[in-house]
Amino acid sequence: MNENILGIVAGVLTSVSMIPQLVKVIKEKNVEDISLVMLLILISGLSLWVWYGVMKNELPIILSNSFAVLVNLSLLIYYLKFNKKT
Template sequence: MNENLLGIIAGVLTSISMIPQLIKVIREKNVEDISLLMLLVLISGLSLWVWYGFMKDELPIIVSNSFAVLVNISLLICYTIYNKK
């Protein structure tokens, strides 16, 4: 298997992994079981992967992690909107 194809498949799978959680939060308007610290650490890590992708000029890393950053920022926005604490 081509290494770029492997990277793209891995990136797609990890990038879409949080979409079911985002959909659930939007439908239920409930973020009680979401950890703010986990979201912040995950967004930070994904952002560093994007930076690394730019440094290495690796499009699969850049695209997949950029998408994952956007999904998780959306979840963070929902967290701030729906957090009842």
């Protein structure tokens, strides 16, 4: 398999992996089972991948991880909005 195709497929899969969770949170307005620490660590790691992609000038890394950052930032916003503890 071509390494570029492999990288693109991997990027797409990891980028969309949290969309079902985001949809569930929006529908149910319930974030009780989501870990804030996990979200913050994930967003930090994805942001570092974006930075790495910029340093290496690798557009697939930049795009897929930027999209994943946006999805997870959206989840974080909904977490803060729907969290009954705050």
